[in-house]
Amino acid sequence: xxxxxxxxxxxxxxxxxxLARAGQSVTLLAKGLGGLQxxxxxxxxxxxxxxxxxxxxxxxxxxxxxxxxxxxIGASAVRTGVDYLAELVGPELLxxxxxxxxxxxxxxxxxxxxxxxxxxxxxxxxxxRKRYAxxxxxxxxxxxxxxxxxxxxxxxxxxxxxxTARGITLDLPGRxxxxxxxxxxxxxxxxxxSYRQRFTTLLKPKLEPGEVVGVPAVLGIKVLDAWRDVAERxxxxxxxxxxPPPGVPGMRLNERLTRLAKDAGVRIALGSIxxxxxxxxxxVQSVSLAAAGRDRTYAAESFVFAPGxxxxxxxxxxxxxxxxxxxFNLPLSGVRDDLVTGDYWADQALFEVGVAVDEQMRPxxxxxxxxxxNLHCAGGILAGATRWSEKSGEGIALGSAVRAADAIRKA
Amino acid sequence: MRRLExxxxxxxxxxxxxxxxxxxxxxxxxxxxxDRVDLAQGTSGRFHGLLHSGGRYVVSDPHSATECADENxxxxxIQANSIEKTGGLFVVTxxxxxTYAEGFLAACQATGVPASEISVAAALKREPRxxxxxxxxxxxxxxxxxxxxxxxxxxxxxxxxxxxxLTYHRVTRIERxxxxxxxxxxxxxxxxxxxxxxxxFVINCAGAWAGQIAHMADCPDVQVVPxxxxxxxxxxxxxxxxVNRCIHPHDGDILVPVHTVCVIGTTDVKAPDPDKLxxxxxxxxxxLDAGEVLVPGxxxxxxxHAWSGARPLVKxxxxxxxxxxxxxxxxSILDHSERDGLKGMLTISGGKLTxxxxxxxxxxxxxxxxxxxxxxxxxxxxxxxDSLTGQLNNGHNYVVTHRLHDREEDRLxxxxxxxxxxxxxxxxxxxxxxNPTASFDDLRRQLRLGMGPCQGGFCSMRATGxxxxxxxxxxxxxxxxxxxxxxxxxxxxxxxLAGDQVRQTALDAWIFQGTLDIEHLPEGAEVV
Numbered sequence: 001x002x003x004x005x006x007x008x009x010x011x012x013x014x015x016x017x018x019l020a021r022a023g024q025s026v027t028l029l030a031k032g033l034g035g036l037q038x039x040x041x042x043x044x045x046x047x048x049x050x051x052x053x054x055x056x057x058x059x060x061x062x063x064x065x066x067x068x069x070x071x072x073i074g075a076s077a078v079r080t081g082v083d084y085l086a087e088l089v090g091p092e093l094l095x096x097x098x099x100x101x102x103x104x105x106x107x108x109x110x111x112x113x114x115x116x117x118x119x120x121x122x123x124x125x126x127x128x129r130k131r132y133a134x135x136x137x138x139x140x141x142x143x144x145x146x147x148x149x150x151x152x153x154x155x156x157x158x159x160x161x162x163x164t165a166r167g168i169t170l171d172l173p174g175r176x177x178x179x180x181x182x183x184x185x186x187x188x189x190x191x192x193x194s195y196r197q198r199f200t201t202l203l204k205p206k207l208e209p210g211e212v213v214g215v216p217a218v219l220g221i222k223v224l225d226a227w228r229d230v231a232e233r234x235x236x237x238x239x240x241x242x243x244p245p246p247g248v249p250g251m252r253l254n255e256r257l258t259r260l261a262k263d264a265g266v267r268i269a270l271g272s273i274x275x276x277x278x279x280x281x282x283x284v285q286s287v288s289l290a291a292a293g294r295d296r297t298y299a300a301e302s303f304v305f306a307p308g309x310x311x312x313x314x315x316x317x318x319x320x321x322x323x324x325x326x327x328f329n330l331p332l333s334g335v336r337d338d339l340v341t342g343d344y345w346a347d348q349a350l351f352e353v354g355v356a357v358d359e360q361m362r363p364x365x366x367x368x369x370x371x372x373x374n375l376h377c378a379g380g381i382l383a384g385a386t387r388w389s390e391k392s393g394e395g396i397a398l399g400s401a402v403r404a405a406d407a408i409r410k411a
Numbered sequence: 412m413r414r415l416e417x418x419x420x421x422x423x424x425x426x427x428x429x430x431x432x433x434x435x436x437x438x439x440x441x442x443x444x445x446d447r448v449d450l451a452q453g454t455s456g457r458f459h460g461l462l463h464s465g466g467r468y469v470v471s472d473p474h475s476a477t478e479c480a481d482e483n484x485x486x487x488x489i490q491a492n493s494i495e496k497t498g499g500l501f502v503v504t505x506x507x508x509x510t511y512a513e514g515f516l517a518a519c520q521a522t523g524v525p526a527s528e529i530s531v532a533a534a535l536k537r538e539p540r541x542x543x544x545x546x547x548x549x550x551x552x553x554x555x556x557x558x559x560x561x562x563x564x565x566x567x568x569x570x571x572x573x574x575x576x577l578t579y580h581r582v583t584r585i586e587r588x589x590x591x592x593x594x595x596x597x598x599x600x601x602x603x604x605x606x607x608x609x610x611x612f613v614i615n616c617a618g619a620w621a622g623q624i625a626h627m628a629d630c631p632d633v634q635v636v637p638x639x640x641x642x643x644x645x646x647x648x649x650x651x652x653x654v655n656r657c658i659h660p661h662d663g664d665i666l667v668p669v670h671t672v673c674v675i676g677t678t679d680v681k682a683p684d685p686d687k688l689x690x691x692x693x694x695x696x697x698x699l700d701a702g703e704v705l706v707p708g709x710x711x712x713x714x715x716h717a718w719s720g721a722r723p724l725v726k727x728x729x730x731x732x733x734x735x736x737x738x739x740x741x742x743s744i745l746d747h748s749e750r751d752g753l754k755g756m757l758t759i760s761g762g763k764l765t766x767x768x769x770x771x772x773x774x775x776x777x778x779x780x781x782x783x784x785x786x787x788x789x790x791x792x793x794x795x796x797d798s799l800t801g802q803l804n805n806g807h808n809y810v811v812t813h814r815l816h817d818r819e820e821d822r823l824x825x826x827x828x829x830x831x832x833x834x835x836x837x838x839x840x841x842x843x844x845x846n847p848t849a850s851f852d853d854l855r856r857q858l859r860l861g862m863g864p865c866q867g868g869f870c871s872m873r874a875t876g877x878x879x880x881x882x883x884x885x886x887x888x889x890x891x892x893x894x895x896x897x898x899x900x901x902x903x904x905x906x907x908l909a910g911d912q913v914r915q916t917a918l919d920a921w922i923f924q925g926t927l928d929i930e931h932l933p934e935g936a937e938v939v
Contacts, residue, residue, distance in 0.1 A: 038918065038921055039921070039925065039926070040925065040926045048931075052931075106926065106927045106928045107872070107926070107927055108872060108875070108893075108927045108928075108929060108932060109932065110927060110928040110929060110931050110932045111928070111931070112927075112928035112931070139826070141826045141828060141836070141873050142869075142872070142873065143876075144872075144873075144875070144876025144877070144879065144880055146876070146879055146880045147875060147876045147879045147880070147886070147889060150879065150886035150889075151886055151890060151932055151933070154886065154932075154933040155931075155932065155933055157933075158933050167880075169880070177823070179822075179823060179824050179825055179826055180822070180825075180826040180827060242926050243926075244869060244872065244922045244926060244927070245918075245922065247926065309917065310913050310914055310916075310917040311914060311917035311918050311921060312914070313911075313914050316910070316913070317908070317909050317910070317913045318710075318909060318910065319699055319710040319711075319714070319909040319910060320696075320710075321909070340905045340908050341905065342901070342902065342905055342906075344897055344898045344901035345898075345930060348905075350908075350913070351917060351920070387925070388920045388921050388924040388925035389920075389924050389930065391925075391928075393925065
């Protein structure tokens with residue numbers, strides 16, 4: 001086998017597709033479904049640096065401490081990665097101009113910058129004098145229309161835009177007679193035109209002319225233009241607002257990328273942990289998968305390690321305070337005392353701990369020497385960024401995936 | 412200024428104050444209880460949740476052991492909804508000196524603490540996670556108690572007898588006329604209003620803060636030295652029985668299953684300020700090591716929250732030496748008429764939650780002695796009414812599965828807002844409607860909102876949305892409540908952050924910062 005990719009998040013999937021399309025035989029190993037469904041389902045490059053960013057690629061060039069992954073990934077690889085993903089999934093799933101962040105409402109009514117949104121979100125962009133009708137469901141507990149609307153007015157004002165917003169809560173379960181419906185349940189129902197009809201019939205009389213309608217991001221999971229149909233039926237602009245997990249927009253991306261990977265010939269083995277590796281002469285020989293019954297060994301020329309960070313359990317902190325990486329026991333950068341502080345609103349240095357890499361994304365030891373010449377890291381395992389607060393997760397994932405895959409192709 | 416009249420003002424809404432206000436109200440006095448924050452927000456809510464059988468004290472303090480055994484039986488009956496009859500074990504671990512255990516049963520017998528030895532095999536069958544190296548095991552009647560429910564229950568009983576319970580009423584002054592107490596002045600911190608409560612007697616049950624209250628009545632130098640102890644809650648009930656080490660009472664020798672978690676405790680370190688109680692790393696390590704002795708693999712299970720409480724220990728040479736008949740062990744009564752020439756004021760400190768009812772009885776007896784009256788105490792005979800969330804009672808003791816049972820009943824027509832603790836939307840709505848000025852932490856203490864493994868990761872946004880949707884709070888307050896709740900959860904999270912709780916914290920950060928961008932919401936209101 002040419003390459004084994006570990007991890008089924010954005011960076012693992014994109015690296016696998018890029019390598020397979022270049023003619024490599026690729027196997028992707030992952031414990032679960034990957035982190036996309038936990039995300040907001042857009043592409044962030046840089047949202048805060050730490051002030052709000054309008055032009056992410058301009059800001060990226062000069063942003064970050066020396067250890068930030070963007071310092072070694074570089075703007076051009078990030079750009080390549082973002083363009084590559086946009087082309088892979090197409091305008092049905094991602095739109096926008098990467099040079100300009102859009103400012104979109106969140107479920108609590110904050111205004112969040114992102115680089116490429118899904119087309120179903122675009123109408124939410126904060127524009128002076130916009131009139132929002134935010135619509136929630138009584139049976140969906142992860143979205144509160146009144147809360148979102150009331151804070152949205154305050155948030156927009158903070159950005160110098162006067163908007164109006166009101167909340168509408170519909171009594172419409174995701175499935176018949178259900179009191180507690182998840183975002184995914186709603187999304188599956190919205191795949192069905194008759195459910196969309198019910199929704200728009202219920203909502204339309206409550207709307208006022210000119211209102212832009214914001215709904216939780218549940219407008220279809222398979223049917224990607226369900227939101228357009230809803231907008232046409234209502235005769236109003238409609239946009240989706242990402243919810244806490246399970247996040248439907250992230251699932252859409254995940255499903256599309258997984259299918260593209262399979263179409264490109266990537267073999268995918270989900271459901272087991274990669275538990276260890278063998279190496280020789282500074283190269284990884286194989287990894288072992290703790291599959292049911294017995295361990296399975298996967299040998300390859302190259303390896304892409306994209307398992308995520310602390311959120312996935314790829315990085316662990318034990319009760320004695322020791323931080324480690326589970327599969328290769330890689331040297332970690334950023335480890336020091338007092339990594340966690342009592343200030344909830346501060347970035348915790350713990351989450352910047354990770355693997356330091358060279359330009360080919362190969363792990364480095366503290367002396368700056370490459371640990372394994374054929375192991376390339378991507379995404380959340382990289383040291384130096386608090387991705388959720390600076391809104392850089394997808395940019396780091398894509399830029400590092402491109403660098404890793406291209407280094408392997410050239411090798 | 413709001414004006415109230417009472418016979419007795421009780422300062423402090425911990426277990427002592429709640430017990431006292433219930434007792435004075437049942438004896439026919441017009442009573443008002445004030446606390447600067449919520450009921451049982453101080454020491455009475457910051458312990459490990461052990462309802463003592465008395466076993467812990469049979470050797471070191473036999474008198475206390477007997478009191479605990481008696482009061483355990485009374486509380487288990489009169490406050491059934493706050494107490495789970497878990498039973499307890501005293502075990503001799505491989506690192507313990509076996510000689511202590513040799514005298515244990517005889518000491519139990521001498522003090523009236525029910526106990527019997529069971530085989531190691533029987534103990535391990537009952538508690539499979541227990542250290543298999545234990546050499547002896549004794550069964551006792553320890554229980555676990557929800558301090559908040561206990562205090563709310565006593566307060567609810569007091570209210571039935573006409574008492575007023577004023578939370579978030581901060582005492583600013585205690586006035587006197589001549590040599591007698593005449594009024595307590597408070598500020599209602601929820602509204603900013605000043606409140607004057609005319610009275611002829613004040614009972615200072617402010618615990619670790621009692622010195623500060625006495626000072627407001629110009630009774631100087633009441634020295635309370637808070638003894639700080641930390642507790643750590645683990646994500647599961649690693650044991651379903653209280654497990655004690657059969658040794659002289661020591662740090663970290665008790666593991667208590669309470670609600671959905673089990674709690675290891677505790678330490679004892681002098682703390683200069685009861686409002687500044689750190690959770691030092693070395694004490695966290697000490698507790699984890701102690702847990703490992705009782706349950707091998709303890710460190711690999713998931714710590715979800717830690718807290719620090721302050722035992723109030725009065726150091727005052729002027730404690731009336733001849734007053735021992737009014738004393739429960741570990742409790743002190745300062746009579747300010749003897750000490751400072753101020754009639755109508757007692758300061759209480761020390762004691763144990765398990766004996767809170769008895770302490771209250773003694774205190775109110777002391778008050779009546781000073782007043783020259785005598786009414787019978789009936790607090791041991793009459794059950795407390797169910798407090799707000801304890802509707803399961805009907806004379807049965809709390810069982811950990813009750814919420815699962817309730818949700819199976821209502822799952823088709825109600826939402827589960829907090830999956831970790833199985834709190835329904837209805838439970839939340841009912842309580843916030845009844846307490847529209849409550850903070851989410853006030854509600855948490857009764858509903859267990861945000862107390863499970865996700866530590867508010869999912870439920871806190873829901874709580875905010877519902878509270879705002881109901882109209883009980885405006886958007887500024889709603890946002891402030893959310894921010895405060897997350898900040899407060901973090902106080903007990905960061906000192907113990909390890910293992911799967913790190914993973915959870917990262918997920919919560921992805922939700923609140925990554926998806927919701929909460930740190931860029933416009934400021935909320937300053938929330939009390």
